[in-house]
Amino acid sequence: MVAVFVYLCASKVSVVFITVLTVHTVKLYLKIMCAALSGFRRFLHWGPITALSIIKCITLTTLYMNSMWWPPNESFAAFAHQALFLLLSTLATYNYIMATVTGPGLLPKQWQPKDPKDTEFLQFCKECEGYKAPRSHHCRKCNRCVKKMDHHCPWINHCVGWANHAYFTYFLLFSILGSIQGSVVLSCSFYRGIYRYYYLTHGLAHLASVQFTVGSIIMCILGMGLAIGVVIGLSMLLYIQLKTIVSNQTGIEIWIVEKALYRRYRSQTEEPYVYPYDLGWRSNLRQVFNDECQTRGDGIEWPVVEGCNQYSLTCEQLAQKEEKRARTRTYKCIANVSGRWLPIFSQGWRVCVSAPCTDEPRIRLQPGDIIRVTRFRRHWLFGEREVSDTLQKRKSPRRGPIRGWFPRRCVVGLSEVPDSADSSEDSPKGKAAPAAFAAIAGNSNGNGHSHLKQQQRNGHSKKYM
Ligand SMILES: [Zn+2]
Ligand SMILES: [Zn+2]
Numbered sequence: 001m002v003a004v005f006v007y008l009c010a011s012k013v014s015v016v017f018i019t020v021l022t023v024h025t026v027k028l029y030l031k032i033m034c035a036a037l038s039g040f041r042r043f044l045h046w047g048p049i050t051a052l053s054i055i056k057c058i059t060l061t062t063l064y065m066n067s068m069w070w071p072p073n074e075s076f077a078a079f080a081h082q083a084l085f086l087l088l089s090t091l092a093t094y095n096y097i098m099a100t101v102t103g104p105g106l107l108p109k110q111w112q113p114k115d116p117k118d119t120e121f122l123q124f125c126k127e128c129e130g131y132k133a134p135r136s137h138h139c140r141k142c143n144r145c146v147k148k149m150d151h152h153c154p155w156i157n158h159c160v161g162w163a164n165h166a167y168f169t170y171f172l173l174f175s176i177l178g179s180i181q182g183s184v185v186l187s188c189s190f191y192r193g194i195y196r197y198y199y200l201t202h203g204l205a206h207l208a209s210v211q212f213t214v215g216s217i218i219m220c221i222l223g224m225g226l227a228i229g230v231v232i233g234l235s236m237l238l239y240i241q242l243k244t245i246v247s248n249q250t251g252i253e254i255w256i257v258e259k260a261l262y263r264r265y266r267s268q269t270e271e272p273y274v275y276p277y278d279l280g281w282r283s284n285l286r287q288v289f290n291d292e293c294q295t296r297g298d299g300i301e302w303p304v305v306e307g308c309n310q311y312s313l314t315c316e317q318l319a320q321k322e323e324k325r326a327r328t329r330t331y332k333c334i335a336n337v338s339g340r341w342l343p344i345f346s347q348g349w350r351v352c353v354s355a356p357c358t359d360e361p362r363i364r365l366q367p368g369d370i371i372r373v374t375r376f377r378r379h380w381l382f383g384e385r386e387v388s389d390t391l392q393k394r395k396s397p398r399r400g401p402i403r404g405w406f407p408r409r410c411v412v413g414l415s416e417v418p419d420s421a422d423s424s425e426d427s428p429k430g431k432a433a434p435a436a437f438a439a440i441a442g443n444s445n446g447n448g449h450s451h452l453k454q455q456q457r458n459g460h461s462k463k464y465m
Contacts, residue, residue, distance in 0.1 A: 105299045335367060
């Protein structure tokens with residue numbers, strides 16, 4: 001009896017064990033599949049499809065032309081030449097795929113600093129419902145806060161940031177080198193192919209190795225154009241990226257520093273601005289390029305220069321936001337705005353002629369909409385349409401962006417001074433930014449004013465009520 005009982009128990013335990021194991025295995029496989037699918041989805045976009053098509057077009061055309069111009073079986077040099085081209089092409093493709101799949105490193109949703117007191121030095125992201133870590137920015141395309149965001153690149157259909165900066169830079173470098181080699185091969189092949197008849201009739205038959213068909217001559221010209229275009233376009237981009245890495249200042253941070261310098265120049269009262277992350281070009285390079293091909297650290301805490309702290313830059317951002325709020329004006333829409341780039345029929349030629357020369361979005365408006373305007377032109381304004389609450393946003397979503405340019409004649413001013421300071425993403429901090437800035441600027445150990453802290457607490461309690 002005892003033996004039967006033990007056997008039954010053992011069999012039951014083993015059944016439970018196997019079931020749990022199976023469920024966990026299935027869950028694990030599902031997770032892996034989801035990750036693979038989400039990575040694969042990144043490539044289903046015009047950017048990666050075009051970029052990979054260009055890489056493959058240049059590679060295949062160069063290999064085909066090279067097989068006639070300088071066949072790899074002709075000599076060791078010819079073999080090494082083709083092997084080098086294949087290596088560069090493979091490395092460019094590998095780094096491209098890794099830059100896309102790895103991504104920039106996304107800040108977790110609802111992220112908070114370890115010490116809750118530090119939230120007073122950080123901006124709040126309404127979309128991610130969390131604080132923005134130092135050097136993180138919200139990307140509207142990815143709809144997430146991105147660690148050390150440099151820019152959103154449509155060619156990789158992802159942002160370039162903390163985790164994929166090295167892959168992206170290597171991709172640019174190897175693409176340029178491969179394309180230089182490709183353009184030399186294609187140009188020489190084109191020359192030999194065009195003069196084939198001349199070589200044959202002048203006793204130079206050994207040079208008449210390239211023979212064109214209609215298809216191959218079209219492919220050669222196309223490949224040549226693409227290769228030269230890649231060299232010119234990506235060289236400029238690589239120069240910008242290297243400048244960014246050497247100075248440890250992303251495209252967004254360059255803009256923040258420019259505004260910081262201008263603020264001090266205008267006020268002529270504050271101390272000169274010190275950018276906290278420039279540790280010298282060697283250390284800056286090491287932060288991006290290292291063995292793991294990934295920027296060091298966790299993308300949240302960064303080494304800073306002496307006299308600065310983790311929140312030196314974020315406090316400057318808060319101060320700039322506060323200034324932006326101060327110049328914000330509230331407008332009410334009185335006529336429909338189509339959101340077109342050149343609304344010649346609805347707004348007339350004068351508005352179209354003075355349209356802002358920028359690729360920033362144009363917004364649609366309906367009579368009654370409230371808009372917080374931060375930039376002003378004679379015929380155009382730039383602002384954010386107020387969305388009353390998330391419930392309404394879900395019930396009657398309106399197509400198109402909520403922030404952008406629109407014709408000035410369709411709105412009327414409501415107030416000279418904004419009645420609330422809730423127009424920006426860092427709403428929980430309210431009007432505490434200058435105080436926060438002063439606290440950091442004056443005292444780098446991060447001790448803020450008690451008044452400021454009280455304001456922050458009030459803001460937070462409102463937010464989480
Ligand atoms: Zn965000
Ligand atoms: Zn992005």
